[in-house]
Amino acid sequence: MATPEISQVLLTEEQIRARVRDLAEEIDRDYAGCDLLVVSVLKGAFYFLADLTRAMRIQVAIDFMAISSYRGGKGPSGAVRLIKDLDEDLTGRHVLLVEDIIDTGLTASYLLRTLQARDPADLAICTLLDKTARRIAHTLPIRYRGFEVPDLFLVGYGLDYRQFHRNLPYIGVIRDDFLRREPASS
Numbered sequence: 001m002a003t004p005e006i007s008q009v010l011l012t013e014e015q016i017r018a019r020v021r022d023l024a025e026e027i028d029r030d031y032a033g034c035d036l037l038v039v040s041v042l043k044g045a046f047y048f049l050a051d052l053t054r055a056m057r058i059q060v061a062i063d064f065m066a067i068s069s070y071r072g073g074k075g076p077s078g079a080v081r082l083i084k085d086l087d088e089d090l091t092g093r094h095v096l097l098v099e100d101i102i103d104t105g106l107t108a109s110y111l112l113r114t115l116q117a118r119d120p121a122d123l124a125i126c127t128l129l130d131k132t133a134r135r136i137a138h139t140l141p142i143r144y145r146g147f148e149v150p151d152l153f154l155v156g157y158g159l160d161y162r163q164f165h166r167n168l169p170y171i172g173v174i175r176d177d178f179l180r181r182e183p184a185s186s
């Protein structure tokens with residue numbers, strides 16, 4: 001492991017690859033014959049989204065949103081600012097929101113409210129990582145979950161620390177003493 005800030009590899013490249021393949025098979029089965037639109041939020045989910053959809057065999061449309069937290073963090077009820085909206089119309093379509101991680105659940109909760117208002121036929125979540133320890137929004141429709149993870153600062157496979165480490169092929173844990181020395185600004 002060439003990255004001194006990482007104390008532990010939580011999920012190896014092989015574990016991630018195998019689980020992503022399983023999830024893609026499940027999605028293929030469940031959405032066969034449906035008009036499926038996969039929606040993702042920049043930036044963290046981009047590797048997961050790419051690998052997941054590439055492993056799928058059914059026809060799928062893909063679209064992106066970009067959001068930004070309000071200054072000082074997410075707003076009340078996880079409110080975030082939409083800085084790039086979807087291009088696709090959601091009316092009557094099966095929509096799957098793909099996330100890299102659900103932590104408090106506030107981001108997903110806010111996004112779901114926004115997407116639900118556009119009359120999709122069906123709306124569900126596929127998340128690679130589910131960190132339940134800090135969950136605030138408890139009623140999310142998480143239909144697919146890759147791994148339940150402990151309450152640790154995770155990086156890699158899209159997840160960042162101050163925008164770095166997203167490109168690690170595995171998911172690792174940032175060392176506690178490193179976080180204490182370099183407190184994150186956000």
Ligand code: PRP
Nearest residue numbers: 042043044101102103104105106107108
């Ligand atoms: C991460 C992740 C989710 C959100 C989950 O995004 O991609 O969207 O946090 O956290 P929550 O459940 O507590 O709301 P982040 O805001 O770190 O931005 P990024 O995707 O650009 O890394």
